[in-house]
Amino acid sequence: METSLPEHIREFGRVAHHRFATLGGPQESSLPAERDGSLRELAAAALAEIGATELDVRNDAEDRLAGAVVARAAGAVLLPYPVVDDLMAIDGARLSLVDPRIPRVDHGDLAGPWLLADLDGIAYTATLGPRHPAKLGPFLVRATDLSPVNTVPRADLALHLIMQSWRILGALERALEITCDHVKARTQFGKTLSEFQFVRFTVADASVTLRGLEELAKFSLSRWAPATDAIGWTDALMLKIKAAEAGIQLMRTSHQLLGALGFCDESDISVIDRHLQPALRLPESVEALALRLAPEVGAGHVETLFS
Known part of the structure:
Protein backbone atom coordinates (compact mmCIF):
# COMPACT_ATOMS: atom_id res chain seq x y z
CA MET A 1 0.00 0.00 0.00
CA GLU A 2 1.36 3.42 -1.00
CA THR A 3 1.27 5.80 1.96
CA SER A 4 3.57 8.54 0.65
CA LEU A 5 2.16 12.02 0.24
CA PRO A 6 1.96 13.39 -3.32
CA GLU A 7 5.23 14.91 -4.51
CA HIS A 8 3.82 18.42 -4.90
CA ILE A 9 2.54 18.30 -1.31
CA ARG A 10 5.93 17.15 -0.06
CA GLU A 11 7.55 19.95 -2.03
CA PHE A 12 5.18 22.46 -0.42
CA GLY A 13 6.18 21.08 2.95
CA ARG A 14 9.86 21.55 2.10
CA VAL A 15 9.21 25.14 1.01
CA ALA A 16 7.33 25.83 4.25
CA HIS A 17 10.10 24.28 6.34
CA HIS A 18 12.79 26.28 4.54
CA ARG A 19 10.86 29.53 4.95
CA PHE A 20 10.17 28.93 8.63
CA ALA A 21 13.79 27.92 9.22
CA THR A 22 14.96 31.32 7.99
CA LEU A 23 13.49 32.73 11.20
CA GLY A 24 16.06 30.75 13.14
CA GLY A 25 14.39 27.87 14.99
CA PRO A 26 14.09 27.40 18.77
CA GLN A 27 17.18 29.34 19.84
CA GLU A 28 16.96 32.27 17.42
CA SER A 29 13.17 32.64 17.15
CA SER A 30 11.08 30.76 19.70
CA LEU A 31 13.17 31.50 22.76
CA PRO A 32 13.56 35.26 22.05
CA ALA A 33 9.83 35.44 21.22
CA GLU A 34 9.12 34.73 24.89
CA ARG A 35 10.44 38.24 25.58
CA ASP A 36 9.85 40.04 22.27
CA GLY A 37 6.30 39.70 20.99
CA SER A 38 7.13 41.33 17.67
CA LEU A 39 9.00 38.20 16.59
CA ARG A 40 5.68 36.39 16.25
CA GLU A 41 4.69 38.91 13.59
CA LEU A 42 7.52 37.53 11.48
CA ALA A 43 6.03 34.07 11.82
CA ALA A 44 2.66 35.36 10.66
CA ALA A 45 4.33 37.03 7.68
CA ALA A 46 6.08 33.78 6.75
CA LEU A 47 2.77 31.90 6.76
CA ALA A 48 1.21 34.52 4.51
CA GLU A 49 4.23 34.51 2.20
CA ILE A 50 3.96 30.80 1.41
CA GLY A 51 0.19 31.03 0.95
CA ALA A 52 -0.79 29.10 4.09
CA THR A 53 -3.36 31.73 5.03
CA GLU A 54 -5.27 31.00 1.82
CA LEU A 55 -5.65 27.25 2.42
CA ASP A 56 -9.21 25.94 2.73
CA VAL A 57 -8.51 22.87 4.83
CA ARG A 58 -12.19 22.08 5.38
CA ASN A 59 -13.41 21.95 1.81
CA ASP A 60 -10.41 21.09 -0.37
CA ALA A 61 -8.58 17.78 0.00
CA GLU A 62 -5.31 19.11 -1.44
CA ASP A 63 -5.42 22.16 0.80
CA ARG A 64 -6.00 19.82 3.73
CA LEU A 65 -2.82 17.90 2.93
CA ALA A 66 -0.97 21.18 2.46
CA GLY A 67 -2.23 22.40 5.83
CA ALA A 68 -0.98 19.22 7.48
CA VAL A 69 2.54 19.56 6.08
CA VAL A 70 2.58 23.26 7.04
CA ALA A 71 1.65 22.29 10.61
CA ARG A 72 4.39 19.65 10.58
CA ALA A 73 6.97 22.12 9.27
CA ALA A 74 5.93 24.66 11.91
CA GLY A 75 6.43 22.04 14.60
CA ALA A 76 9.83 21.06 13.21
CA VAL A 77 11.20 24.60 13.65
CA LEU A 78 9.03 25.34 16.71
CA LEU A 79 7.41 28.31 14.97
CA PRO A 80 6.15 30.64 17.73
CA TYR A 81 2.67 31.04 16.32
CA PRO A 82 -0.74 29.30 16.60
CA VAL A 83 -0.58 27.82 13.10
CA VAL A 84 -3.34 25.25 13.60
CA ASP A 85 -5.74 27.78 15.14
CA ASP A 86 -5.18 29.99 12.09
CA LEU A 87 -5.74 27.15 9.64
CA MET A 88 -8.99 26.27 11.42
CA ALA A 89 -10.28 29.84 11.67
CA ILE A 90 -14.05 30.36 11.46
CA ASP A 91 -15.24 33.61 9.87
CA GLY A 92 -11.82 35.15 10.46
CA ALA A 93 -11.64 34.14 14.13
CA ARG A 94 -8.90 31.73 15.21
CA LEU A 95 -10.38 28.51 16.54
CA SER A 96 -8.82 27.26 19.77
CA LEU A 97 -9.92 24.12 21.62
CA VAL A 98 -10.15 24.55 25.38
CA ASP A 99 -11.32 22.87 28.55
CA PRO A 100 -13.98 25.32 29.85
CA ARG A 101 -13.19 24.34 33.45
CA ILE A 102 -9.61 25.60 33.11
CA PRO A 103 -9.56 27.58 29.85
CA ARG A 104 -6.10 28.29 28.52
CA VAL A 105 -5.26 29.55 25.03
CA ASP A 106 -1.78 29.21 23.52
CA HIS A 107 -0.71 32.57 22.03
CA GLY A 108 -4.04 34.00 23.14
CA ASP A 109 -2.48 37.43 23.60
CA LEU A 110 -2.13 37.87 19.83
CA ALA A 111 -4.35 40.52 18.31
CA GLY A 112 -7.42 39.50 16.35
CA PRO A 113 -10.68 37.68 17.08
CA TRP A 114 -10.67 34.28 18.77
CA LEU A 115 -13.36 31.62 19.04
CA LEU A 116 -12.99 29.01 21.76
CA ALA A 117 -14.65 25.60 21.66
CA ASP A 118 -14.70 22.58 23.94
CA LEU A 119 -14.73 18.97 22.79
CA ASP A 120 -18.50 18.80 23.19
CA GLY A 121 -18.77 21.35 20.40
CA ILE A 122 -19.91 24.32 22.46
CA ALA A 123 -18.36 27.57 21.20
CA TYR A 124 -17.53 30.50 23.46
CA THR A 125 -16.47 34.07 23.32
CA ALA A 126 -14.14 35.03 26.13
CA THR A 127 -11.88 37.66 27.55
CA LEU A 128 -8.26 36.76 26.94
CA GLY A 129 -5.97 38.26 29.51
CA PRO A 130 -2.34 39.32 29.23
CA ARG A 131 0.40 36.75 28.98
CA HIS A 132 2.23 35.81 32.14
CA PRO A 133 5.37 34.08 30.86
CA ALA A 134 6.06 30.77 32.54
CA LYS A 135 8.65 28.10 31.92
CA LEU A 136 6.10 25.55 30.69
CA GLY A 137 3.80 26.88 28.01
CA PRO A 138 5.33 30.38 27.94
CA PHE A 139 2.66 31.70 25.52
CA LEU A 140 -0.38 30.45 27.43
CA VAL A 141 -3.09 32.98 28.26
CA ARG A 142 -5.94 32.54 30.70
CA ALA A 143 -9.45 32.94 29.27
CA THR A 144 -12.17 34.41 31.50
CA ASP A 145 -15.83 35.36 31.15
CA LEU A 146 -16.63 32.47 28.83
CA SER A 147 -19.98 32.97 27.16
CA PRO A 148 -21.57 30.24 25.00
CA VAL A 149 -22.53 31.63 21.60
CA ASN A 150 -23.21 28.69 19.29
CA THR A 151 -21.80 25.29 18.40
CA VAL A 152 -18.88 24.06 16.32
CA PRO A 153 -19.36 21.01 14.08
CA ARG A 154 -17.73 17.83 15.31
Whole structure:
Protein backbone atom coordinates (compact mmCIF):
# COMPACT_ATOMS: atom_id res chain seq x y z
CA MET A 1 0.00 0.00 0.00
CA GLU A 2 1.36 3.42 -1.00
CA THR A 3 1.27 5.80 1.96
CA SER A 4 3.57 8.54 0.65
CA LEU A 5 2.16 12.02 0.24
CA PRO A 6 1.96 13.39 -3.32
CA GLU A 7 5.23 14.91 -4.51
CA HIS A 8 3.82 18.42 -4.90
CA ILE A 9 2.54 18.30 -1.31
CA ARG A 10 5.93 17.15 -0.06
CA GLU A 11 7.55 19.95 -2.03
CA PHE A 12 5.18 22.46 -0.42
CA GLY A 13 6.18 21.08 2.95
CA ARG A 14 9.86 21.55 2.10
CA VAL A 15 9.21 25.14 1.01
CA ALA A 16 7.33 25.83 4.25
CA HIS A 17 10.10 24.28 6.34
CA HIS A 18 12.79 26.28 4.54
CA ARG A 19 10.86 29.53 4.95
CA PHE A 20 10.17 28.93 8.63
CA ALA A 21 13.79 27.92 9.22
CA THR A 22 14.96 31.32 7.99
CA LEU A 23 13.49 32.73 11.20
CA GLY A 24 16.06 30.75 13.14
CA GLY A 25 14.39 27.87 14.99
CA PRO A 26 14.09 27.40 18.77
CA GLN A 27 17.18 29.34 19.84
CA GLU A 28 16.96 32.27 17.42
CA SER A 29 13.17 32.64 17.15
CA SER A 30 11.08 30.76 19.70
CA LEU A 31 13.17 31.50 22.76
CA PRO A 32 13.56 35.26 22.05
CA ALA A 33 9.83 35.44 21.22
CA GLU A 34 9.12 34.73 24.89
CA ARG A 35 10.44 38.24 25.58
CA ASP A 36 9.85 40.04 22.27
CA GLY A 37 6.30 39.70 20.99
CA SER A 38 7.13 41.33 17.67
CA LEU A 39 9.00 38.20 16.59
CA ARG A 40 5.68 36.39 16.25
CA GLU A 41 4.69 38.91 13.59
CA LEU A 42 7.52 37.53 11.48
CA ALA A 43 6.03 34.07 11.82
CA ALA A 44 2.66 35.36 10.66
CA ALA A 45 4.33 37.03 7.68
CA ALA A 46 6.08 33.78 6.75
CA LEU A 47 2.77 31.90 6.76
CA ALA A 48 1.21 34.52 4.51
CA GLU A 49 4.23 34.51 2.20
CA ILE A 50 3.96 30.80 1.41
CA GLY A 51 0.19 31.03 0.95
CA ALA A 52 -0.79 29.10 4.09
CA THR A 53 -3.36 31.73 5.03
CA GLU A 54 -5.27 31.00 1.82
CA LEU A 55 -5.65 27.25 2.42
CA ASP A 56 -9.21 25.94 2.73
CA VAL A 57 -8.51 22.87 4.83
CA ARG A 58 -12.19 22.08 5.38
CA ASN A 59 -13.41 21.95 1.81
CA ASP A 60 -10.41 21.09 -0.37
CA ALA A 61 -8.58 17.78 0.00
CA GLU A 62 -5.31 19.11 -1.44
CA ASP A 63 -5.42 22.16 0.80
CA ARG A 64 -6.00 19.82 3.73
CA LEU A 65 -2.82 17.90 2.93
CA ALA A 66 -0.97 21.18 2.46
CA GLY A 67 -2.23 22.40 5.83
CA ALA A 68 -0.98 19.22 7.48
CA VAL A 69 2.54 19.56 6.08
CA VAL A 70 2.58 23.26 7.04
CA ALA A 71 1.65 22.29 10.61
CA ARG A 72 4.39 19.65 10.58
CA ALA A 73 6.97 22.12 9.27
CA ALA A 74 5.93 24.66 11.91
CA GLY A 75 6.43 22.04 14.60
CA ALA A 76 9.83 21.06 13.21
CA VAL A 77 11.20 24.60 13.65
CA LEU A 78 9.03 25.34 16.71
CA LEU A 79 7.41 28.31 14.97
CA PRO A 80 6.15 30.64 17.73
CA TYR A 81 2.67 31.04 16.32
CA PRO A 82 -0.74 29.30 16.60
CA VAL A 83 -0.58 27.82 13.10
CA VAL A 84 -3.34 25.25 13.60
CA ASP A 85 -5.74 27.78 15.14
CA ASP A 86 -5.18 29.99 12.09
CA LEU A 87 -5.74 27.15 9.64
CA MET A 88 -8.99 26.27 11.42
CA ALA A 89 -10.28 29.84 11.67
CA ILE A 90 -14.05 30.36 11.46
CA ASP A 91 -15.24 33.61 9.87
CA GLY A 92 -11.82 35.15 10.46
CA ALA A 93 -11.64 34.14 14.13
CA ARG A 94 -8.90 31.73 15.21
CA LEU A 95 -10.38 28.51 16.54
CA SER A 96 -8.82 27.26 19.77
CA LEU A 97 -9.92 24.12 21.62
CA VAL A 98 -10.15 24.55 25.38
CA ASP A 99 -11.32 22.87 28.55
CA PRO A 100 -13.98 25.32 29.85
CA ARG A 101 -13.19 24.34 33.45
CA ILE A 102 -9.61 25.60 33.11
CA PRO A 103 -9.56 27.58 29.85
CA ARG A 104 -6.10 28.29 28.52
CA VAL A 105 -5.26 29.55 25.03
CA ASP A 106 -1.78 29.21 23.52
CA HIS A 107 -0.71 32.57 22.03
CA GLY A 108 -4.04 34.00 23.14
CA ASP A 109 -2.48 37.43 23.60
CA LEU A 110 -2.13 37.87 19.83
CA ALA A 111 -4.35 40.52 18.31
CA GLY A 112 -7.42 39.50 16.35
CA PRO A 113 -10.68 37.68 17.08
CA TRP A 114 -10.67 34.28 18.77
CA LEU A 115 -13.36 31.62 19.04
CA LEU A 116 -12.99 29.01 21.76
CA ALA A 117 -14.65 25.60 21.66
CA ASP A 118 -14.70 22.58 23.94
CA LEU A 119 -14.73 18.97 22.79
CA ASP A 120 -18.50 18.80 23.19
CA GLY A 121 -18.77 21.35 20.40
CA ILE A 122 -19.91 24.32 22.46
CA ALA A 123 -18.36 27.57 21.20
CA TYR A 124 -17.53 30.50 23.46
CA THR A 125 -16.47 34.07 23.32
CA ALA A 126 -14.14 35.03 26.13
CA THR A 127 -11.88 37.66 27.55
CA LEU A 128 -8.26 36.76 26.94
CA GLY A 129 -5.97 38.26 29.51
CA PRO A 130 -2.34 39.32 29.23
CA ARG A 131 0.40 36.75 28.98
CA HIS A 132 2.23 35.81 32.14
CA PRO A 133 5.37 34.08 30.86
CA ALA A 134 6.06 30.77 32.54
CA LYS A 135 8.65 28.10 31.92
CA LEU A 136 6.10 25.55 30.69
CA GLY A 137 3.80 26.88 28.01
CA PRO A 138 5.33 30.38 27.94
CA PHE A 139 2.66 31.70 25.52
CA LEU A 140 -0.38 30.45 27.43
CA VAL A 141 -3.09 32.98 28.26
CA ARG A 142 -5.94 32.54 30.70
CA ALA A 143 -9.45 32.94 29.27
CA THR A 144 -12.17 34.41 31.50
CA ASP A 145 -15.83 35.36 31.15
CA LEU A 146 -16.63 32.47 28.83
CA SER A 147 -19.98 32.97 27.16
CA PRO A 148 -21.57 30.24 25.00
CA VAL A 149 -22.53 31.63 21.60
CA ASN A 150 -23.21 28.69 19.29
CA THR A 151 -21.80 25.29 18.40
CA VAL A 152 -18.88 24.06 16.32
CA PRO A 153 -19.36 21.01 14.08
CA ARG A 154 -17.73 17.83 15.31
CA ALA A 155 -15.89 17.67 11.98
CA ASP A 156 -14.08 20.92 12.82
CA LEU A 157 -13.12 19.61 16.25
CA ALA A 158 -11.78 16.40 14.70
CA LEU A 159 -9.77 18.22 12.04
CA HIS A 160 -8.29 20.56 14.65
CA LEU A 161 -7.11 17.55 16.69
CA ILE A 162 -5.66 15.97 13.55
CA MET A 163 -3.81 19.12 12.47
CA GLN A 164 -2.44 19.64 15.98
CA SER A 165 -1.14 16.07 15.91
CA TRP A 166 0.74 16.84 12.68
CA ARG A 167 2.34 19.81 14.42
CA ILE A 168 3.35 17.61 17.34
CA LEU A 169 4.80 15.09 14.90
CA GLY A 170 7.07 17.74 13.36
CA ALA A 171 8.35 18.88 16.74
CA LEU A 172 9.03 15.33 17.90
CA GLU A 173 10.91 14.48 14.72
CA ARG A 174 13.16 17.46 15.35
CA ALA A 175 13.67 16.44 18.97
CA LEU A 176 14.66 12.92 17.91
CA GLU A 177 17.09 14.33 15.34
CA ILE A 178 18.75 16.47 18.02
CA THR A 179 18.94 13.49 20.37
CA CYS A 180 20.51 11.28 17.69
CA ASP A 181 23.12 13.93 16.91
CA HIS A 182 23.96 14.16 20.60
CA VAL A 183 24.43 10.43 21.20
CA LYS A 184 26.61 10.20 18.09
CA ALA A 185 28.87 12.99 19.33
CA ARG A 186 28.91 12.50 23.11
CA THR A 187 31.73 10.28 24.37
CA GLN A 188 31.48 8.28 27.59
CA PHE A 189 33.89 5.61 28.86
CA GLY A 190 35.96 5.90 25.71
CA LYS A 191 33.17 5.48 23.14
CA THR A 192 30.19 7.41 21.85
CA LEU A 193 26.83 6.96 23.53
CA SER A 194 25.43 5.59 20.29
CA GLU A 195 27.70 2.54 20.67
CA PHE A 196 25.92 1.45 23.87
CA GLN A 197 23.22 -1.15 23.27
CA PHE A 198 20.75 0.46 25.69
CA VAL A 199 21.04 3.79 23.89
CA ARG A 200 20.53 2.14 20.50
CA PHE A 201 17.43 0.29 21.68
CA THR A 202 16.03 3.45 23.27
CA VAL A 203 16.51 5.52 20.12
CA ALA A 204 15.12 2.69 17.97
CA ASP A 205 11.98 2.53 20.12
CA ALA A 206 11.50 6.29 19.78
CA SER A 207 12.00 6.12 16.02
CA VAL A 208 9.44 3.32 15.63
CA THR A 209 6.97 5.29 17.74
CA LEU A 210 7.30 8.34 15.49
CA ARG A 211 6.95 6.31 12.30
CA GLY A 212 3.79 4.80 13.71
CA LEU A 213 2.50 8.25 14.60
CA GLU A 214 3.25 9.48 11.08
CA GLU A 215 1.29 6.65 9.46
CA LEU A 216 -1.63 7.12 11.83
CA ALA A 217 -1.61 10.86 11.10
CA LYS A 218 -1.80 10.19 7.35
CA PHE A 219 -4.54 7.60 7.85
CA SER A 220 -6.66 9.86 10.05
CA LEU A 221 -6.30 12.81 7.68
CA SER A 222 -7.22 10.69 4.66
CA ARG A 223 -10.43 9.50 6.36
CA TRP A 224 -11.59 12.93 7.53
CA ALA A 225 -14.58 14.41 5.73
CA PRO A 226 -16.67 17.58 6.25
CA ALA A 227 -19.53 15.34 7.37
CA THR A 228 -17.40 13.55 9.95
CA ASP A 229 -19.27 10.67 11.54
CA ALA A 230 -18.61 8.81 14.78
CA ILE A 231 -15.80 6.80 13.16
CA GLY A 232 -14.04 9.98 11.98
CA TRP A 233 -14.34 11.49 15.44
CA THR A 234 -12.90 8.31 16.93
CA ASP A 235 -9.98 8.47 14.48
CA ALA A 236 -9.18 12.01 15.64
CA LEU A 237 -9.34 11.09 19.33
CA MET A 238 -7.08 8.09 18.83
CA LEU A 239 -4.55 10.15 16.87
CA LYS A 240 -4.41 12.91 19.47
CA ILE A 241 -3.96 10.36 22.25
CA LYS A 242 -1.16 8.67 20.28
CA ALA A 243 0.51 12.04 19.57
CA ALA A 244 0.39 13.11 23.21
CA GLU A 245 1.67 9.75 24.47
CA ALA A 246 4.46 9.76 21.89
CA GLY A 247 5.39 13.31 22.90
CA ILE A 248 5.59 12.48 26.58
CA GLN A 249 7.63 9.33 25.86
CA LEU A 250 10.03 10.94 23.40
CA MET A 251 10.70 14.04 25.47
CA ARG A 252 11.46 11.77 28.43
CA THR A 253 13.88 9.81 26.24
CA SER A 254 15.55 13.00 25.01
CA HIS A 255 16.05 14.30 28.54
CA GLN A 256 17.38 10.94 29.66
CA LEU A 257 19.99 10.80 26.90
CA LEU A 258 21.00 14.46 27.03
CA GLY A 259 21.16 14.55 30.80
CA ALA A 260 21.36 17.96 32.47
CA LEU A 261 21.92 19.64 29.10
CA GLY A 262 18.34 18.81 28.12
CA PHE A 263 17.01 21.04 30.89
CA CYS A 264 19.06 24.08 29.89
CA ASP A 265 17.69 26.59 27.38
CA GLU A 266 21.06 26.45 25.65
CA SER A 267 19.70 23.18 24.27
CA ASP A 268 16.87 23.12 21.73
CA ILE A 269 15.42 20.12 23.57
CA SER A 270 14.55 22.28 26.56
CA VAL A 271 12.87 24.92 24.39
CA ILE A 272 10.95 22.32 22.37
CA ASP A 273 9.76 20.55 25.51
CA ARG A 274 8.55 23.73 27.19
CA HIS A 275 6.80 25.14 24.13
CA LEU A 276 5.24 21.83 23.15
CA GLN A 277 3.43 21.23 26.46
CA PRO A 278 0.20 23.09 25.49
CA ALA A 279 -0.13 21.04 22.29
CA LEU A 280 0.42 17.80 24.21
CA ARG A 281 -1.91 18.55 27.12
CA LEU A 282 -4.66 20.79 25.69
CA PRO A 283 -7.56 20.83 25.35
CA GLU A 284 -7.68 17.77 27.60
CA SER A 285 -5.22 15.29 29.05
CA VAL A 286 -4.55 11.86 27.62
CA GLU A 287 -6.63 10.34 30.39
CA ALA A 288 -9.61 12.61 29.68
CA LEU A 289 -9.39 11.89 25.96
CA ALA A 290 -9.30 8.16 26.71
CA LEU A 291 -12.52 8.51 28.70
CA ARG A 292 -14.11 10.12 25.65
CA LEU A 293 -12.78 7.34 23.44
CA ALA A 294 -14.02 4.44 25.59
CA PRO A 295 -17.73 4.78 24.68
CA GLU A 296 -16.82 5.01 20.98
CA VAL A 297 -14.93 1.73 21.26
CA GLY A 298 -17.92 0.10 22.94
CA ALA A 299 -20.20 1.39 20.19
CA GLY A 300 -18.05 -0.25 17.53
CA HIS A 301 -16.69 2.99 16.07
CA VAL A 302 -13.06 1.84 16.07
CA GLU A 303 -12.04 0.17 12.83
CA THR A 304 -9.10 -2.24 12.98
CA LEU A 305 -7.81 -5.16 10.96
CA PHE A 306 -10.13 -7.34 13.02
CA SER A 307 -13.25 -5.15 13.07
